[in-house]
Amino acid sequence: xxxxxxxxxxxxxxxxxxxxxxxxxxxxxxxxxxxxxxxxxxxxxxxxxxxxxxxxxxxxxxxxxxxxxxxxxxxxxxxxxxxxxxxxxxxxxxxxxxxxxxxxxxxxxxxxxxxxxxxxxxxxxxxxxxxxxxxxxxxxxxxxxxxxxxxxxxxxxxxxxxxxxxxxxxxxxxxxxxxxxxxxxxxxxxxxxxxxxxxxxxxxxxxxxxxxxxxxxxxxxxxxxxxxxxxxxxxxxxxxxxxxxxxxxxxxxxxxxxxxxxxxxxxxxxxxxxxxxxxxxxxxxxxxxxxxxxxxxxxxxxxxxxxxxxxxxxxxxxxxxxxxxxxxxxxxxxxxxxxxxxxxxxxxxxxxxxxxxxxxxxxxxxxxxx
Amino acid sequence: xxxxxxxxxxxxxxxxxxxxxxxxxxxxxxxxxxxxxxxxxxxxxxxxxxxxxxxxxxxxxx
Numbered sequence: 001x002x003x004x005x006x007x008x009x010x011x012x013x014x015x016x017x018x019x020x021x022x023x024x025x026x027x028x029x030x031x032x033x034x035x036x037x038x039x040x041x042x043x044x045x046x047x048x049x050x051x052x053x054x055x056x057x058x059x060x061x062x063x064x065x066x067x068x069x070x071x072x073x074x075x076x077x078x079x080x081x082x083x084x085x086x087x088x089x090x091x092x093x094x095x096x097x098x099x100x101x102x103x104x105x106x107x108x109x110x111x112x113x114x115x116x117x118x119x120x121x122x123x124x125x126x127x128x129x130x131x132x133x134x135x136x137x138x139x140x141x142x143x144x145x146x147x148x149x150x151x152x153x154x155x156x157x158x159x160x161x162x163x164x165x166x167x168x169x170x171x172x173x174x175x176x177x178x179x180x181x182x183x184x185x186x187x188x189x190x191x192x193x194x195x196x197x198x199x200x201x202x203x204x205x206x207x208x209x210x211x212x213x214x215x216x217x218x219x220x221x222x223x224x225x226x227x228x229x230x231x232x233x234x235x236x237x238x239x240x241x242x243x244x245x246x247x248x249x250x251x252x253x254x255x256x257x258x259x260x261x262x263x264x265x266x267x268x269x270x271x272x273x274x275x276x277x278x279x280x281x282x283x284x285x286x287x288x289x290x291x292x293x294x295x296x297x298x299x300x301x302x303x304x305x306x307x308x309x310x311x312x313x314x315x316x317x318x319x320x321x322x323x324x325x326x327x328x329x330x331x332x333x334x335x336x337x338x339x340x341x342x343x344x345x346x347x348x349x350x351x352x353x354x355x356x357x358x359x360x361x362x363x364x365x366x367x368x369x370x
Numbered sequence: 371x372x373x374x375x376x377x378x379x380x381x382x383x384x385x386x387x388x389x390x391x392x393x394x395x396x397x398x399x400x401x402x403x404x405x406x407x408x409x410x411x412x413x414x415x416x417x418x419x420x421x422x423x424x425x426x427x428x429x430x431x432x
Contacts, residue, residue: 004371007371007374008371011371011373011374015373045416048400048404049414049416051401051404051405051408052404052405052407052408052414053408053414054408055405055408055409055412055414056408056412056413056414057412057413060412060413092413094413104419105419107415107417109411111410111411113410122417124417124419155407156403158399158400158402158403158404159403159404159407160417161404161416161417162404162407162408162414162415162416162417163407163417164417165417165418165419166411166417168410168411187413189412189413220413224416288374288377292377292381295381295384295385296381296384299381299384299385299388302388302391302392303388306391306392306395307391318416318417318418319418319419327400329395329397329400330391330392330395330397332392
């Protein structure tokens with residue numbers, strides 16, 4: 001059992017060597033802060049996207065020709081509707097409109113709930129349009145003509161993750177803007193009431209139309225996870241590199257400092273401190289440093305991501321071309337935080353305690369004489 | 371011991387602020403808004419101005 005005086009002495013020594021410990025504390029806090037921030041952003045975006053995918057139909061069919069998106073006609077709708085297990089097929093208009101003045105692509109999506117002359121736009125689109133004084137009305141410049149549509153609805157801020165770059169238009173207006181014919185569709189929404197048949201129906205669709213892509217809801221969720229695991233994975237690799245470099249640095253620094261402190265350890269040993277006490281002394285000091293650095297790093301990351309909405313770092317995930325003022329949903333994965341603790345704090349303690357133990361077991365009489 | 375107690379108090383206060391923020395964040399409203407939009411437009415994609423690299427290459431930005 002650790003005595004109160006012993007702990008106090010360890011803290012006193014910690015203050016005595018505060019400059020050495022401050023260096024480790026600051027670097028370790030920073031590493032934990034960066035990694036936790038990236039994981040918080042990634043988890044939050046994943047959560048919102050998966051939330052929106054849950055309303056997705058069983059299968060989304062898209063067509064390609066020569067590797068490019070290509071519209072589908074009524075024949076596709078008829079053929080898929082005839083398949084066993086399919087209850088309905090809905091053709092939708094979807095595509096991208098190039099806004100040349102700002103060098104941006106707006107995502108144009110057909111929404112049958114809107115009237116022909118009205119549109120619902122995301123907040124990023126609104127800002128981009130307003131910069132060029134399109135405040136009440138927007139002119140879509142197409143190959144054939146200019147199409148004027150009133151800007152009368154703005155998507156709420158909470159939906160920015162999916163609506164920031166989007167323009168929702170009546171399907172007929174969207175067709176005119178995208179240059180599609182009346183019987184053409186960019187996507188088909190296929191409803192399969194029995195979830196066990198979804199995979200089979202998706203395979204059948206691809207068999208009939210080999211150039212088509214049939215994405216099930218599970219595939220869409222998998223794709224979102226894959227993108228964020230990939231981006232999070234890159235950071236994980238960078239984190240491992242940073243952490244290993246830090247530990248090498250720490251080991252060198254500790255080795256150097258403990259070399260100077262050899263006499264101090266020798267005096268403690270001659271006063272009656274056993275090896276266990278020396279290790280306990282170093283364990284207390286470095287536990288205070290590493291656990292405080294970890295707690296500070298995680299708390300700062302939370303504040304940076306969920307209070308200030310992660311300026312700069314979120315651009316890695318969302319891009320910086322179109323200003324996206326999303327509010328990140330606070331999602332905290334405790335398993336990952338525990339993993340960071342396990343792979344951060346434990347090696348930290350090991351790298352510090354091992355040199356101390358090495359010195360403590362060496363011959364003390366020489367150290368005292370020097 | 372006094373230092374450890376002070377450190378523990380400081381971190382408790384910091385984490386109390388974090389927990390209060392996490393509990394006060396109305397994620398329900400946000401989920402409702404996303405659900406309402408996703409019901410109209412079912413195949414949602416993350417809002418990026420350049421959906422693929424091919425689109426980005428199309429724009430010859432200086």
